[in-house]
Amino acid sequence: MKNGARGARGATIIDVAAAAGVSPMTVSRVINGKSGVAADTRAAVQRAIEALDYTPNVAARSLVTSSELRVGILYSNPSRAFMSEFLTGVFEEASTRGARLILLRGENGHPPPLSAIEELVASGLAGVVVTPPLGEALPVLSILRAAGVPIAAVGAHGVAGATCVRIDDRLAAYEMTRHLLALGHRRLGFILGNPDQAASAERMAGFYAAVREAGGVEVRVAQGDFSYASGLAAGEQLLAADNPPTAIFASNDDMAAAVVSVAHRRHLDVPGELSVAGFDDTTAAVTLWPPLTTIHQPVHRLAAEALARVLGHGEPGDCILDHAIVERQSVAAPRR
Structure with missing residues (x-):
């Protein structure tokens, strides 16, 4: 008997997979006549397709059966400056590799709907590139690992089943603090x-390592989430304190730019009365006054390298790119 409720809204490949007790990727393989599926499993999938009156998406099926390299890009990063650099890098690399990018976006640092990720993977992909913070999101990784697709996680650390493409974050923060x-x-x-x-x-950890080495340093810490809005709140918290810091180091440029804005609102001269340092060296670092002293993280190259890795290019294992301190006008010696 056909399920009338599902038929009314149209069954999806996820529904078929659940009914047959298999993964969406297995359903995709059956639909497209690919090998590697046991006869009893294939029969179970066919029964589920008939019971649910499932009709495969013709456009998606044509993509699966073509020779085109399709790579999924999962992103939900609150830093627009970071994502602008990332997308430029990944699109340029895709053009040289002959790959077609399929973008799937989440909101405010949260993953896209898991059903949408399953649908994307089931449509047939050569690999998936995941941007922070999704590269360390377990529900997302579980789906990708189950599908067996190559994964490159940008900015992530020690993710099983994925190639991590990043810089040495601890060393970079240590050097800026020094x-x-x-x-x-x-x-x-x-x-x-x-x-x-x-x-x-x-x-x-890099920040505290440098502080411990120096000794005699007064430290104040505020929590952010890499967004400009969180930088505003953290900046207000730090600068409202008694005997506030003479220098603030933010974990990315968006939050550092927010601190500069808070300083201006409080009529503090940057860097005369307050030094501000950032991290990433995105466009946010040079679109304010004064421009930020920051850690250069090669986001463009990170994106390009991640795409290359999921397509089978480059050495196996994690990829760690170089960083550098970029000195601009937002940092100076404290006034005595």
Whole structure:
């Protein structure tokens, strides 16, 4: 008997997979006549298709059966500057590799609907590139691993079943903190990134490693999530304190730009009365006054390398690219 409720809205490949007790990728293989599916499994899928009156999407099926390299891009990053750099890099690399990108977006750092990810994977992909914070989101990774597609996770640390493409976040934060200390700052503020991302913990660890080495440093920490709005709140918190920091190091440029805005609202001269440093070296670092001293993270290259890795190019294992401190006008020695 056909399921009238599902028929009314149109059964999906996810419904078929659930009814047959298999993965969406297995259903896709049956629909497209591919090998590697046991006869009893194939029969179960066919029964589910008939019971649910499922009609495969013709456009998706034609893509699966073509020779085109299709790569999924999953993103939900609150930093627009980061995503602009990332998308430029991944599109340019796709054009040289002859790949077609299929973008799937989540909102405000949250994953896209899991059913949408399953549908995307089932449509047939050569690989998937995942941007932070989704590269460390277990529900997303579980679907991708079950499908057996190559995964590259940008900015992630130690993700099983994926190639992580990143910089050394801990060393980069350590070096920036050392730079501020070398200028004479002894009251430092630090703004943490998204607590669900390993990169945030690594940057905090680098900051504290430099502080411990120096000794005699007064530290204030505020929580952010890599968004500009969180940087505004964190900046207000740090600068409203008694004896506030003479330098604030934010875990990305968006939050650092927000701190500069808070400083201007409080009539503080940057860098005369407050030094501000960021992380990433995106367009956000150079579209305000003064432009930010920041860590250059090659987001464009990270994106290109991630795409290359899922298509089978490059050495196996994680890929760690170089970083550098970029000195601009937002940092100076503290006033005595």
